[in-house]
Amino acid sequence: MWDKRCRLVTVTCVDLIDSLELTYSFDHNLELVHLRVKAEKDRPFPSISGIYYAAFLVENEIQDQFGLRFDNLHPDYQGFMLLSRDAPRTPMLRQVEERGRNEDAV
Amino acid sequence: MPSRTVIPFGPQHPVFPEPLQLTLTVEDEKVVDAVPGLGYVHRGLEKGAELNDYIKNIYLAERVCGICSFMHSWTYCSCIEELLNIEVPPRAEYLRMIFAELSRVHSHLLWLGLYADAFGLESLFMQCWRIRERCLDMQEAGGGGRVILSTCTIGGMRRNLDEDMRRAFIKEVAEIRRDFERLVPVFLNDYSIKKRTVGVGVLSKEDAQSLGAVGPTLRASGVRSDARMLGYGPYKEVDFEPVVEEGGDCYARGVVRVKEVLQALDLITQALERLPEGEIKANFRGRLKGEVFKRMEQPRGEMLYYVKASRNKNLDRFRIRTPTFANIPPLLKMLPGCDLSDVPVITLSIDPCISCNER
Numbered sequence: 001m002w003d004k005r006c007r008l009v010t011v012t013c014v015d016l017i018d019s020l021e022l023t024y025s026f027d028h029n030l031e032l033v034h035l036r037v038k039a040e041k042d043r044p045f046p047s048i049s050g051i052y053y054a055a056f057l058v059e060n061e062i063q064d065q066f067g068l069r070f071d072n073l074h075p076d077y078q079g080f081m082l083l084s085r086d087a088p089r090t091p092m093l094r095q096v097e098e099r100g101r102n103e104d105a106v
Numbered sequence: 107m108p109s110r111t112v113i114p115f116g117p118q119h120p121v122f123p124e125p126l127q128l129t130l131t132v133e134d135e136k137v138v139d140a141v142p143g144l145g146y147v148h149r150g151l152e153k154g155a156e157l158n159d160y161i162k163n164i165y166l167a168e169r170v171c172g173i174c175s176f177m178h179s180w181t182y183c184s185c186i187e188e189l190l191n192i193e194v195p196p197r198a199e200y201l202r203m204i205f206a207e208l209s210r211v212h213s214h215l216l217w218l219g220l221y222a223d224a225f226g227l228e229s230l231f232m233q234c235w236r237i238r239e240r241c242l243d244m245q246e247a248g249g250g251g252r253v254i255l256s257t258c259t260i261g262g263m264r265r266n267l268d269e270d271m272r273r274a275f276i277k278e279v280a281e282i283r284r285d286f287e288r289l290v291p292v293f294l295n296d297y298s299i300k301k302r303t304v305g306v307g308v309l310s311k312e313d314a315q316s317l318g319a320v321g322p323t324l325r326a327s328g329v330r331s332d333a334r335m336l337g338y339g340p341y342k343e344v345d346f347e348p349v350v351e352e353g354g355d356c357y358a359r360g361v362v363r364v365k366e367v368l369q370a371l372d373l374i375t376q377a378l379e380r381l382p383e384g385e386i387k388a389n390f391r392g393r394l395k396g397e398v399f400k401r402m403e404q405p406r407g408e409m410l411y412y413v414k415a416s417r418n419k420n421l422d423r424f425r426i427r428t429p430t431f432a433n434i435p436p437l438l439k440m441l442p443g444c445d446l447s448d449v450p451v452i453t454l455s456i457d458p459c460i461s462c463n464e465r
Contacts, residue, residue: 005315005316007315007316007318008318009318009401009408009410009427009432010410010425010427010431010432012412012423012425012427014414014422014423015423023412025399025410027331030331030333030335030336032399032401034399052316052318053316053317053435054316054317054318054432054435054436056435057431057434057435058427058431065152075141080145081144081145082144082145082148082464083145083148084145091150091153092152092153
């Protein structure tokens with residue numbers, strides 16, 4: 001992608017309960033090209049910020065919202081880029097939503 | 107060896123309309139390094155969208171940003187329309203384009219005003235905002251709200267434009283153009299503006315592409331890329347050619363926006379003159395299923411929406427990649443090497459919208 005001079009548009013993370021689905025979107029002459037990979041929730045995933053520097057923002061955002069750790073991420077906000085220290089952790093994960101509901105029911 | 111100082115620039119700073127923090131490492135008066143501090147206006151909007159039903163999300167999407175709110179609702183609605191296979195009536199598409207370009211005009215005028223304020227031209231700031239007020243009045247007359255219109259809905263538009271209003275709009279656009287054309291030579295030729303902006307914050311064509319810049323930031327570096335070239339809505343039928351500048355500095359980014367205001371006014375006039383007759387809203391039924399990526403050009407650049415749905419009413423995932431999010435890495439590339447006094451101008455030149463950025 002880098003060799004073809006594609007522009008990184010974004011990375012989209014979706015929680016599939018048992019794993020996370022990452023979609024890397026690139027723009028090549030106004031055409032969107034998507035690459036889709038699955039990541040395990042509790043294993044660090046390789047960062048592409050070494051190749052595409054611009055990816056550091058979106059990878060930090062995914063780290064905040066989904067708790068997926070990235071290897072060799074720089075700068076690494078340790079999961080506190082958007083969220084403050086006292087905010088709930090990994091708010092976009094499905095289980096958190098369900099746990100919240102159960103607590104409400106009790 | 108000169109001593110290094112760390113300066114926290116923002117989150118509260120007179121030139122920033124919104125809270126962005128830049129931790130600047132400064133060697134004498136030269137900036138060596140910049141690290142952004144985000145999260146001051148993070149609202150968890152993407153999560154909120156998963157809890158709402160998909161009709162309520164139109165209003166949520168509009169509130170991502172106060173300036174380009176109409177384009178957020180248009181993009182969101184067109185995502186849902188694609189999932190439900192709704193054909194939007196042509197009149198509604200043209201009305202959407204009119205309001206979208208109107209919000210581009212008012213967003214660029216707002217930015218040009220703030221930009222003038224950043225290098226100390228208070229009277230130019232007032233002039234830009236005075237013209238912008240007329241755009242807001244037009245939005246109020248045609249859409250019902252000054253900033254957040256809430257006229258875009260799934261399947262079309264909520265409000266029609268009658269014949270008297272259409273004529274009044276054409277007249278008003280011509281007057282806005284006349285007023286703005288008196289300011290254009292100031293932005294293009296003024297000595298003190300050129301002194302503050304030419305050669306400041308240069309972003310090369312290669313860097314702009316590899317760092318993923320979008321919108322005026324990308325086009326000012328000589329890249330011919332505009333999401334409107336994709337031809338969504340009525341853009342395939344009107345005369346449209348993206349504005350491209352070669353300089354890559356703050357001056358070029360200003361020139362791109364000045365020309366885009368004139369171009370947007372031209373597009374509004376074209377759309378008003380060609381406005382087709384007919385319905386403004388299509389009926390729809392069906393179940394939301396599938397996923398869709400949609401790109402549109404906002405005043406600040408290309409925006410990407412991702413909507414995934416498998417349940418009936420709620421969305422599984424709603425993701426927005428706003429233009430400021432893409433323009434922050436190029437900003438971090440521009441800052442090292444500049445003077446501390448140029449930081450406000452360079453930061454403003456990407457038109458940062460932090461509430462978009464953090465959602």
